[in-house]
Amino acid sequence: MSSTTTDAFEHRFHQAAQRHERAWVFISVVMIAVLFIAAVYLVVHDYGVVAKTAHIYADPNTPATLADFQGSGVKQTGPNSYNVYEMGRIWSWTPGTGTPLTLPAGAHVTFYVTSGDVLHGFEIQGTSINLTAIPGVVGHVSYTFDKPGTYYIICNEYCGAGHQAMIGKIVITGRAQA
Numbered sequence: 001m002s003s004t005t006t007d008a009f010e011h012r013f014h015q016a017a018q019r020h021e022r023a024w025v026f027i028s029v030v031m032i033a034v035l036f037i038a039a040v041y042l043v044v045h046d047y048g049v050v051a052k053t054a055h056i057y058a059d060p061n062t063p064a065t066l067a068d069f070q071g072s073g074v075k076q077t078g079p080n081s082y083n084v085y086e087m088g089r090i091w092s093w094t095p096g097t098g099t100p101l102t103l104p105a106g107a108h109v110t111f112y113v114t115s116g117d118v119l120h121g122f123e124i125q126g127t128s129i130n131l132t133a134i135p136g137v138v139g140h141v142s143y144t145f146d147k148p149g150t151y152y153i154i155c156n157e158y159c160g161a162g163h164q165a166m167i168g169k170i171v172i173t174g175r176a177q178a
């Protein structure tokens with residue numbers, strides 16, 4: 001090859017390399033932007049609330065004596081608003097799957113969650129609800145279920161041999177008649 005052919009080849013090679021570099025710089029910038037937007041979105045939408053809104057403190061040895069945790073778990077507080085009380089203990093949620101929590105779609109629901117023994121993770125699958133159930137602390141989070149259906153509560157904080165059996169059930173019915 002003469003030196004001019006080599007130069008022409010190198011010139012084309014460098015042009016192609018530059019195109020690739022520009023493309024990958026562009027892809028990297030887009031990825032950083034997407035991750036940044038996703039992080040802001042999740043913070044704004046309170047994903048992964050870890051009992052930061054706790055405002056009720058109970059004797060860690062006797063949380064079950066709190067009156068609200070004695071009933072069926074659901075208390076209507078307004079025309080379209082409900083409170084739900086869930087207690088975690090090794091290894092079940094109360095109320096559990098045997099007594100599903102029944103709520104209408106579109107209702108404003110506030111979950112109050114505590115633990116009777118060790119740390120548990122209160123997660124409702126298919127939603128952004130994720131609270132740590134802490135003995136002696138009642139955490140709360142509000143949520144509105146838009147779609148009717150069955151939702152399961154799981155424990156996402158390993159709590160011992162029967163951890164995977166900690167399941168609760170929420171049945172969301174059609175919207176309440178106005």
Ligand SMILES: [Cu+2]
Pocket residue numbers: 120121155156157158159160163164166
């Ligand atoms: Cu667990």
